[in-house]
Amino acid sequence: MTIPPPPIEFCTRHPDVATGRHCTRCERAACNDCLTPAPVGSHCVDCVRSARPSAAVRAKYWNASQNVLVTRTLIAINIVVYVWTVAGNREFDLGLSQSYIDNGEWYRVITSGFLHFGLIHVGMNMLLLWQLGQLLEPAMGRTKFTALYFIAMVGGAIGALLVEPNGLTGGASGAVFGLMAAAAVGLKQRGINPMQTGIGSTLILNLLITFAIPGISIGGHIGGALTGAAIGYFLLKPRWR
Structure with a gap:
């Protein structure tokens, strides 16, 4: 009895790059260049971007700091x-x-x-x-x-x-x-x-x-x-x- 090799996965953003890693937040396949170390695991580019505050939110915090x-x-x-x-x-x-x-x-x-x-x-x-x-x-x-x-x-x-x-x-x-x-x-x-x-x-x-x-x-x-x-x-x- 033989065990078939696991299927080859490719980076979501780079379809021509094979990878065995995944984003720990969305679980999508991602290559090393697309992953950023996180407190737990690594996050892909899209998850990192979505976690950042928007320009409006950053402006709000800036204005609040200027008020004091x-x-x-x-x-x-x-x-x-x-x-x-x-x-x-x-x-x-x-x-x-x-x-x-x-x-x-x-x-x-x-x-x-x-x-x-x-x-x-x-x-x-x-x-x-x-x-x-x-x-x-x-x-x-x-x-x-x-x-x-x-x-x-x-x-x-x-x-x-x-x-x-x-x-x-x-x-x-x-x-x-x-x-x-x-x-x-x-x-x-x-x-x-x-x-x-x-x-x-x-x-x-x-x-x-x-x-x-x-x-x-x-x-x-x-x-x-x-x-x-x-x-x-x-x-x-x-x-x-």
Whole structure:
């Protein structure tokens, strides 16, 4: 008894090329030139092409990323500054304290907003900034969002100086609290209860953490939140969607 040889198969796209391989997705015969390695097996040209997003989908993702360009830029700056300070132990070059202000170093009101003490500090602030930026920046526009961020940052710095003038403070928390408070005010102005959304609960939770954990800048957080709420009342009222 003899076993007949298996039938010879030819590549679907190249009928003159014999092959023993198949696309693991559509199971059609394909030659080596037509197969692309995949996480499981190999895919033919047609399956690879169909898996790619269309031009319209790619444009949608591109436009979405451009809508939060300021948010992305702020996050990038914060991360770069964090790496720079850690690499050179430069916390005192950027931090905020009343003694530095007395010496005329007013620039620290801004630079301290990009200073972070540890990975958890910068990580949590950047996570909140990313989430809030996706909500606020498209609704407000880049100019107003940038203004809100930096004005809240300054408000947080002033609050830190008033409450703990002798401490070395830093972080984007003041600006982030300002964004949270502004978002809550904006929702309220549109007839939406912030407590029924993630914004209200996140703001309350972070305020509780502010008072519960030692070493957190109470003045910076409260100052940023109050400033953000006030600015958000004017900037978000006419255009909030």
